[in-house]
Amino acid sequence: MTRFEAFLDTFFNVAVMQRYLPDIVAGFFVTCGIAVLVVVSGLALGLLLAVLRSYRIGWINFLIIIFVDLLRALPPLVLILILYFGLPNLGLTLSGYVVLWLVLSLVLAAFAEEIFWAGILSVNSGQRLAARSTGLGFLQTMVYVILPQAVRLTIAPLTNRTIAITKNTALGMVIGVGELLNQATTAQSFAGNATPLMMATIAYLILFVPVVYAGRWIETRYAWRRA
Amino acid sequence: MDALLHQFFNIEVMLKAWPIVLRGTGLTILLCLAVIPLGLIGGLLVALASTSHRRMLRLPVVILVDFFRAVPPLALLILISAGLPFAGIRLSPFTAVLLSFFLNNSAYYGEIIRAGIESIGAGQQEAARSTGLNSWQTQCYVILPQALRNVLPDLVSNTIEVVKLTSLASVVAFAELLYAAEMARSVTYNASPLIMAAAIYLVLLWPAVRLASRLEHKL
Amino acid sequence: MLMSVSGLRLSYGATEVLKGIDLEVDHGETIFVIGPSGSGKSSLLRCCNRLEEPSAGSIVFDGQELLAKGVDLNQIRRRIGMVFQSFNLYPHMTALGNVRLALRRVLKLSRDEADAVAKAQLDRVGLSSYISQYPSQLSGGQQQRVAIARALALEPRIMLFDEPTSALDPELVSEVLGVLSELKLDGMTMVVVSHEMRFARSAADRVVFMADGQIIETGPPEQIFTSPEVARTRDFVAQAAF
Known part of the structure; x- marks a missing residue:
C-alpha cells in the first residue's frame, strides 16, 4: 500500500463512509435544528434587548449591560457544564439539548444586543427627531425609521458572530447531545478509523460555507444607493 | 436557597479544589500566552497573503480562511488530536491544542487585519512608495500601523474569544482551568468548582470585555 | 392666538439654554427668529413640539397646554409641521x-x-x-x-422651519424660499429660524431677535432691520446682512 493509499484508507475510507453515513446525516440534522433554533431565539432576544435599552431606563440598562458582559466573558462550555451538571442537584434536570440551546441562545443574544445597539446608536439623531416630529411614536420610529437603517450596518458583524456561535453546537458533544461532532467521534471510535471525522468536517463545510457567502450577499443587497 | 448555596457556593468544596484549580489557571494563562502571539503572527501572515497582488498566494489563503471559519474549533481540535494518530502522527495534548488553535486563530485574526489593511486608501501606499520606501517598508511603517489601529476593537474582542476558546482544551484532557474544575466537580459531586472557574474567567476577562465595549461604541 | 409660549425655560444640566421666553403666534402669521448661533433659536423651535423637554413654562397650542402631563404628543406633533436644517x-x-x-x-x-x-x-x-x-x-x-x-x-396648523436653507449651496436656496413664499400666500402660520435676512425682511410679519437664550427685541421687519430699539439688535443686524 502506498502512502497515498494509506492516507485514503485512514481518512476517506469508502466502506466506513457507507457504514456510518446514516449516523452522520442524523447528526447533521440535529446540528441544523439546534442551530436554527439558536439563531431565531438568540437574534430575537438580542433585538428585543437592544430596543429595550434604547428606552434608556437606568436600572434596566444596567441589568442588560451586566447580562451582556457576563455572557461575553464566560466561555460557553463553562456555562454548559454548570447548567448540565449543577442544576440537577437543585432538582432541575434539563436535557443536553435544552442546555445547549439555552446557553448558545443567551450567548448569541448578548452579542446580538451589542451589535444592534451599536447600529441603533449609529443612526443620525436627526432621523429620530424627524420621525417624532411627524407624530410617529417611539416604537413606530424604531420599527420604520431607525431599525431599517441600523440593521443594514449590523449584517456583516452579525453574520460573523452568528456563524461563530452556531458552530459551538459542537460543544453539545461534551454533554451527550447527538449532534454532528458527537456522532462522528462515536463512529470514529467504533470504526477505529478517522473517516467519520472527515465526514463531519465536510458536513460542517456544507452547512456553514453557504452561510458565509449568503452573509456577504445580503450585505451587498442591503447597501442601498448612496451618493 | 440553602441547596443553592451548598451546590454552587460551597466554601469547603472550593477550598479543597483550590490547589488544582489554581494549577489549571496557571496552565490556562500559559496557553493564552502561547496562543495569542502565535495567532497574531499567523493572522498577520494571512492578512498580508490575502491582500497580496499575487493570485497564486491569495487564493489558497482565502480558501483556507473560509475553511477554518466554517469548521467548529472543537471539531478541528478533535480532528487533530484524535484523527492524526490514525495517520501515525502522535501529538501531545498541548501540541494538538496549540496547532489547532493556531490554525483557527490565524484565520480569524487574519480576516480582521485584512479588513484593516483594506480600510487604508491607496493614496497612502502611493505616497510611501513615491518617497522611495520599498514594499515591505511601506507595509511596516505606513500601512500596518494605521490598519491595526483601525481594527483595534475587533482585535481586542477576538482576543477575548481566543481566551475563552482555551476552555475547549479540557475536552482533549489538557489540564487547564476548566478541565481542573470539571475534575474537581466530578470528584466532589458539587458544582462549586465550576463556579470558581467561571469567577476566574470573569476576573481574567471582564476588564477586557469592558475595554472592547468602550472601543466599539467609540466608533 | 394659535400658539402662545410663556416663561419657557430649558436647561442642559447646569447650563440654561432658554431663560424665560414669551412669544405669541397669531393665525396666518409669519414670524422670523434671528440671532447669533447658540442663542437658543433652534432649541425654542424644538420645545414647541416637545422634541426638547422644557424645564419650566407653558406652551398653549390651539387651546391645549402642550407641557401638561398625559397629552397625546403624537397627535399634537402631526399638527405642528417641522423642517430641519439637515433635511433628515x-x-x-x-x-x-x-x-x-x-x-x-x-x-x-x-x-x-x-x-x-x-x-x-x-x-x-x-x-x-x-x-x-x-x-x-x-x-x-x-x-x-x-x-x-x-x-x-x-x-399641520403651523410650520416650524429650523434654518431650512443653511445646509444648501447658494444656488439652491431660492427654490426652498419660493416654497415658503407660496405657503405664506396660502395663509400658513409659520415660525422660521433663518439667516436669510433679505428674505426675512420681505416675508416676515414679525421678526424676533434672540441672544443668550432670551428674546431681546420683537417687531415688524422694518423696525428690526432699520431702526432697532436695542443696541444689541442693531449690532447684530449691521453685521449680519447688509
Missing part, C-alpha cells in the same frame, strides 16, 4: 415613501389614500417627477422640498 429624510425610503410613512402610521390612511395625498404634496413643492427617487439621488434643495412636503402632508 429617511435614506432607505423614496421621496414618496418619506411623505407616506406618517400618513400610513399616524393618520392610518390606506395605502391608496396615503399615496394620493403624498403625491399631491410632492406636486405642491414641484417634485411630482421625482417621487420614486431616493434622497441620495436628489439635490439638497429637492431634499428640503421633500422634507417640507412630508410635514405639509399631515395638514
Whole structure:
C-alpha cells in the first residue's frame, strides 16, 4: 500500500463512509435544528434587548449591560457544564439539548444586543427627531425609521458572530447531545478509523460555507444607493 | 436557597479544589500566552497573503480562511488530536491544542487585519512608495500601523474569544482551568468548582470585555 | 392666538439654554427668529413640539397646554409641521415613501389614500417627477422640498422651519424660499429660524431677535432691520446682512 493509499484508507475510507453515513446525516440534522433554533431565539432576544435599552431606563440598562458582559466573558462550555451538571442537584434536570440551546441562545443574544445597539446608536439623531416630529411614536420610529437603517450596518458583524456561535453546537458533544461532532467521534471510535471525522468536517463545510457567502450577499443587497 | 448555596457556593468544596484549580489557571494563562502571539503572527501572515497582488498566494489563503471559519474549533481540535494518530502522527495534548488553535486563530485574526489593511486608501501606499520606501517598508511603517489601529476593537474582542476558546482544551484532557474544575466537580459531586472557574474567567476577562465595549461604541 | 409660549425655560444640566421666553403666534402669521448661533433659536423651535423637554413654562397650542402631563404628543406633533436644517429624510425610503410613512402610521390612511395625498404634496413643492427617487439621488434643495412636503402632508396648523436653507449651496436656496413664499400666500402660520435676512425682511410679519437664550427685541421687519430699539439688535443686524 502506498502512502497515498494509506492516507485514503485512514481518512476517506469508502466502506466506513457507507457504514456510518446514516449516523452522520442524523447528526447533521440535529446540528441544523439546534442551530436554527439558536439563531431565531438568540437574534430575537438580542433585538428585543437592544430596543429595550434604547428606552434608556437606568436600572434596566444596567441589568442588560451586566447580562451582556457576563455572557461575553464566560466561555460557553463553562456555562454548559454548570447548567448540565449543577442544576440537577437543585432538582432541575434539563436535557443536553435544552442546555445547549439555552446557553448558545443567551450567548448569541448578548452579542446580538451589542451589535444592534451599536447600529441603533449609529443612526443620525436627526432621523429620530424627524420621525417624532411627524407624530410617529417611539416604537413606530424604531420599527420604520431607525431599525431599517441600523440593521443594514449590523449584517456583516452579525453574520460573523452568528456563524461563530452556531458552530459551538459542537460543544453539545461534551454533554451527550447527538449532534454532528458527537456522532462522528462515536463512529470514529467504533470504526477505529478517522473517516467519520472527515465526514463531519465536510458536513460542517456544507452547512456553514453557504452561510458565509449568503452573509456577504445580503450585505451587498442591503447597501442601498448612496451618493 | 440553602441547596443553592451548598451546590454552587460551597466554601469547603472550593477550598479543597483550590490547589488544582489554581494549577489549571496557571496552565490556562500559559496557553493564552502561547496562543495569542502565535495567532497574531499567523493572522498577520494571512492578512498580508490575502491582500497580496499575487493570485497564486491569495487564493489558497482565502480558501483556507473560509475553511477554518466554517469548521467548529472543537471539531478541528478533535480532528487533530484524535484523527492524526490514525495517520501515525502522535501529538501531545498541548501540541494538538496549540496547532489547532493556531490554525483557527490565524484565520480569524487574519480576516480582521485584512479588513484593516483594506480600510487604508491607496493614496497612502502611493505616497510611501513615491518617497522611495520599498514594499515591505511601506507595509511596516505606513500601512500596518494605521490598519491595526483601525481594527483595534475587533482585535481586542477576538482576543477575548481566543481566551475563552482555551476552555475547549479540557475536552482533549489538557489540564487547564476548566478541565481542573470539571475534575474537581466530578470528584466532589458539587458544582462549586465550576463556579470558581467561571469567577476566574470573569476576573481574567471582564476588564477586557469592558475595554472592547468602550472601543466599539467609540466608533 | 394659535400658539402662545410663556416663561419657557430649558436647561442642559447646569447650563440654561432658554431663560424665560414669551412669544405669541397669531393665525396666518409669519414670524422670523434671528440671532447669533447658540442663542437658543433652534432649541425654542424644538420645545414647541416637545422634541426638547422644557424645564419650566407653558406652551398653549390651539387651546391645549402642550407641557401638561398625559397629552397625546403624537397627535399634537402631526399638527405642528417641522423642517430641519439637515433635511433628515429617511435614506432607505423614496421621496414618496418619506411623505407616506406618517400618513400610513399616524393618520392610518390606506395605502391608496396615503399615496394620493403624498403625491399631491410632492406636486405642491414641484417634485411630482421625482417621487420614486431616493434622497441620495436628489439635490439638497429637492431634499428640503421633500422634507417640507412630508410635514405639509399631515395638514399641520403651523410650520416650524429650523434654518431650512443653511445646509444648501447658494444656488439652491431660492427654490426652498419660493416654497415658503407660496405657503405664506396660502395663509400658513409659520415660525422660521433663518439667516436669510433679505428674505426675512420681505416675508416676515414679525421678526424676533434672540441672544443668550432670551428674546431681546420683537417687531415688524422694518423696525428690526432699520431702526432697532436695542443696541444689541442693531449690532447684530449691521453685521449680519447688509
